[in-house]
Amino acid sequence: MSYNAERRLLAFLLSLVPLLALPAAQADDTPAASPLGDPGAIRVLLAADLETTLSSQMNGTLGELKASLGQQVAKNALLAQLNCEEAQARAKVAVAELTMAKQNLDAKRNLRKLDAVGDLEVAMASTEVQKAEGARALAQAQSGYCQVQAPFAGRVAKVHVKPYQTVAAGTPLFDLVSDGALKVRLNVPSSLLPRLKPGLPLEVSILETGKSYGAHISAINSRVDAVAQTVELEARLDAEPPELIAGMSGTAHFPQAND
Missing domain, CATH: 2.40.30.170 (Efflux pump adaptor protein, beta barrel domain)
Structure with a gap:
């Protein structure tokens, strides 16, 4: 080994001495x-x-957000609104079908008084009314998904979405922490x-x-x-x-x- 090579090796070994002398507490990231x-x-x-993440319960497009980061909100306060035209249309159809089912049941009952129909037809008409009432209740519940409300009073800890964004059911919208x-x-x-x-x-x-x-x-x-x-x-x-x-x-x- 040449003289210059020996000098370079010695200088490198000397540079390691401070590292070897470090105390154990500094040698790791504990x-x-x-x-x-x-x-x-x-x-x-x-x-x-209380803390929770509020998510969308339906597919739709958001309008303008009613809450921002850090904002204090009251219980049942409106935080966001989704486009409800489709859900509202389904609700109207459900109401119309229920009205029609009730009219049919009234007609069957009147015909039964005249012995023009049997008890089975009246019972079937009554079942159709119950079915239509269930459909109306479902449509009304789905219409309620258009509004995102605060389940308790608190502050908005995080906003996951932007105004006018299209979201799928289950998309996180807001993180809310209680007061x-x-x-x-x-x-x-x-x-x-x-x-x-x-x-x-x-x-x-x-x-x-x-x-x-x-x-x-x-x-x-x-x-x-x-x-x-x-x-x-x-x-x-x-x-x-x-x-x-x-x-x-x-x-x-x-x-x-x-x-």
């Missing part, structure tokens, strides 16, 4: 035990009491399970606000994750701070459970 630097803290996530108190979701070591019970207080520290909030356990999962050796809990905040929104995260402490 996150710290706690985002707040406290190894005893348990990660938590804030979630809305009011937030839930705290967390997984704790299963070793704490004997000391946990509904109503047990805890302190929740939220990263986004840098503040701590009081809470209490509201639900304990009936099954332990055998692999992670944890159990899922839900807790309720003792107050409704306006600065907190679903999706924020942080850590929790159980003063009584850790004694």
Whole structure:
């Protein structure tokens, strides 16, 4: 090996020394035990009491959207309207067929009084009325699919579609999260399970606000994750701070459970 080649090899080996000297915590991407630097803290996530994705119940074309991202909406508020001409036409046909079936039944009953028809024909005419009433109810229900309404009061968390877009049945339209108190979701070591019970207080520290909030356990999962050796809990905040929104995260402490 030439002298210059030896020098290049030595320089390369020396460049690796700082990398080999890195501490183990920096050699991988494993996150710290706690985002707040406290190894005893348990990660938590804030979630809305109710949240859902509203989807289209029919094929159709949307009109102008009545709700936008982040907007607060009341229960039963109109969020979107689909073109209803076809559904409304089917409903009118169903109403007309029901009227005709009722008229036929009246005629059969009058003829029965004159012994011009038998009981079977009257019964069949009555069945046709029931069938037409079912068709009308179905058409009216399908007409109701043209309007997308909020099932509960809350805020629009995501809008999946654009105005005047043609959608198929089942297409997601809006994500909606409820107003009011937030839930705290967390997984704790299963070793704490004997000391946990509904109503047990805890302190929740939220990263986004840098503040701590009081809470209490509201639900304990009936099954332990055998692999992670944890159990899922839900807790309720003792107050409704306006600065907190679903999706924020942080850590929790159980003063009584850790004694």
